[in-house]
Amino acid sequence: MKWLRIFNSVQWKVVIIYILLLLIAVQLIGVYFFRNVEQYYEGNFRNRLQTQAELLQDKVADAMGSRENSQNQRKKIDELIQALFTLDNKTDVVQVVDQDGIVLSTSSDNKSLVGQKNVKVSRVLQGDVQSDVQIRPSPNGQRQMLVSYPVMEDGLVIGAIYIEAPMEEMYKTIRTINNYLIKITLVSLVGTGILGVVLARTITNPVKEITRQATVMAEGNFDRKVDVKSQDEIGQLASSFNHLAHHLREALSQKEEEKGKLESVLANMSDGVIATDRRGRVIVMNRRAEEILNRSFQHGESINQVLPLAQPLTPPLAEERETYLELNDSEDEHLTVVKLTFTPIRRPGRETVGLIVVLQDVTEEEKLDRQRKEFVANVSHELRTPLTTIKSYLEALDEGGAMEEKELASRFLRVTRQEAERMTRLIHDLLQLSRLDAEKVRFHKQPLLLSEVLEDAADRFSVQCEQKEIDFTLSISDRLPRVYADRDQVDQVLDNLLSNAVKYTQAGGSITLSARKRSDGFITVSVADTGIGIPKKDLERIFDRFYRVDKARSRSMGGTGLGLSIAREMIRGHGGEIGIESQYGEGTTVSFTLPPCEPEVVR
Structure with a gap:
């Protein structure tokens, strides 16, 4: 039910509990107060009646102890009763009885009671009690207090005073006081309820604000803050919550940063x-x-x-x-x-x-491992071939027969020397390639006029081209900028490329050495021939070490299979690139680039 929902609110729980506690406290205080008020008024009422009885007792004792006749005694007693009680409280009934319990005088309008016996004073007349006080209902249903007090003379009970006093006025006064107290209690409860609501709001409003902030934080917003309106415990809680939100924001920011770093690391x-x-x-x-x-x-x-x-x-x-x-x-x-x-x-x-x-x-690693094994096998094979030749020729010379024939011995020594030189070239190339791989080769770069370098290279191979009847052409574009390179290494690259071009170009063919400037400032040098060309399937591996398209022919021409590999490493060391284009049976073009001698591109 809807009205039960208020018990789910801390605010109304505090208000209800606060009011209930106050109500219980007021009830306990009220019960105690009502009881004490009643006892107080009853005590005062009893004391008043006993005091009146004591005052009347002395006078009545004198009247009853006189030697006058009973008629005069009664008259005096009536006068005493009228004097003491009529003016004090007209509602009280006072009777004076003798030692036999016979009513001698009464303040009641009912004079027929005189001469009748009053049994209510028997205990006092018999001396069982000093005074007897009782509260009993009157014939009309109202409560009244009955007081019996002995009349003494020389230590003997000669009569008694009997007083009947209605208590209605006393209870009316008590009820009036109780009504005032109830009204005050109700007003206090209303005021307390209002104060309880204010107190509950003082406590719960910051809690509600913190709850809303927690909900917002759960949705990912940590920028909102709780208003700190006091420095009490609630205010300290709000401050602590703001502090928590700040640290959570920083922690989540760091987490997102770390997550971003992790994603970046994983992605790259x-x-x-x-x-x-x-x-x-x-x-x-x-x-x-x-x-x-x-x-x-x-x-x-x-x-x-x-x-x-x-x-x-x-x-x-x-x-x-x-x-x-x-x-x-x-x-x-x-x-x-x-x-x-x-x-x-x-x-x-x-x-x-x-x-x-x-x-x-690890595909590349596997390839490199296979290449390493092939390299070792190729080196072993390349070294074993000349060594085998040298060994066989030396053994032939050692047997003595060849030594006697000078022409045969000279041919054997010439072949042995050629194979030794071939081994020397192979070892030299291997050492140079190893130093290039280990980046131990120092490049003595300097500004060079590439046209001079190319002209010198053309001069070196012009005689060989004439001998093989190969047409050699040098083509250099105008205004070619200087390059920043090592002259010896550029010469070695050109010698390797031109040597290969001369080797694999037949008589009547042509070789063209050219240079031009690219749009990015680099200079492209190309060596083009019309030789036998390279099959397409071999182009991808032409720069691999010891790779030959025609192994038998390459060995017969004295190549080591490392020239293009060395050229590639040298060009890369200059910051350039080298590539090859070829059509089998039509010719080959090898091109490489060098950086110009300008500050912004010098490497």
Whole structure:
């Protein structure tokens, strides 16, 4: 019911409890007060009647003890009664009885009582009590007090005084006082109720304000503050709540900042990350994980659905483990190797509550490992071939037969020397490539006139081109800026490229050495030939170490298979780029770039 809802309000609870406590206190005080007022008035009423009886007792004792006849005694007693009681209280009934209980005189209008026996004073006449006070209802139903007091002479009871006094006036006075008290109580209750409401509002209004603030905070708004209207406990509570809101705002701000940092870290990680809950459902993942797996997935998916594992996981995982996953792209048949690291998330109590999966694309590492193995195998093969030749020729010379024939011995020594020089070139190239990889080569860069460098290179290869009947052309654009480079290394790059062009260009072909300025300020140098060209399938690996398109022909021409690799590292060291374009059977063009000698682009 609606009226029961007020009991759900602290304000009305305080008001009702406050009024009830006051009402109980007033009731207890009222009962105590009413009882004491009644006892007080009854005591005063009794004392008044006893005092009157005592005053009358002395006079009546003198009258009753005189030697006069009974008629005179009664007359004196009537006069005494009239003198003492008629003027004092006309409603009281006073009787004087003798020692036998016979009424000698009365103040009542009913004179027939004179001469009758009054049994109500028997206890006093018999000496059982000093005085007898009783409260009894009168014939008309009203309460009255009955007082019996002995009349003594020489220690003997010679009669008694009997007084009947109605108590209606006394009770009327008590009721009047009670009515005043009830009115005062009602006024106090109303005033107390008003003060209780004010007090309750004083307490509950700040609490309501704090409750509203808590609701607003629950919705994410921490900018609102509770008004502090006092410095009491309620005000201190409001201040503490504002302090709490401020710290919560800072804590949530830091949490959001940390969350943003974490999301930024996850988004920019080179490794994929997937986090799951205890049951193996995805709760956090980054973009890199989707890129590695080449698929998108949603929160709540099972980790076994996300990762195509041969053996499905059974969460929760107890220990850290690693495994490898091979993903095959059906479009280009490219195989991706992914290293998976599973790490369980544990609470301080060692209870497993989730799982972190780190995905590392180790395809390149696998390729590098294969390349390393191929490199070692190629180096071993390249060194073993000349060594085998040197060994066989030296053994032939050692046997003695070849030494006797000077022409044959000279040819054997010439071949041995050529193979030794080939090994020297190979080792020199390997050492140079190793220093380039370790970035231990110092580039002595300086401003250079590229036109002079290219003209010198053209001069060096002009004779070879004439001998092979190859047309050599030098093409340099006007106003070519200076470059910032190491002259020796640029010469070595040009020598490698031009040497390859001369080797693989047949008689009647042509070689063009050109240079032009790009729009970004870099200078592009190109070596174009009309030689045998390179098949398309070999272009991607042409800069790999020891890679040859035609291994037998390359060895016969004395190449080490490292020239283009060295050229690429040197150009990269200058901040440039190198690339190759070729059509099999039509020719090849190798181009590289160098930075101009200008402050804003010098590296």
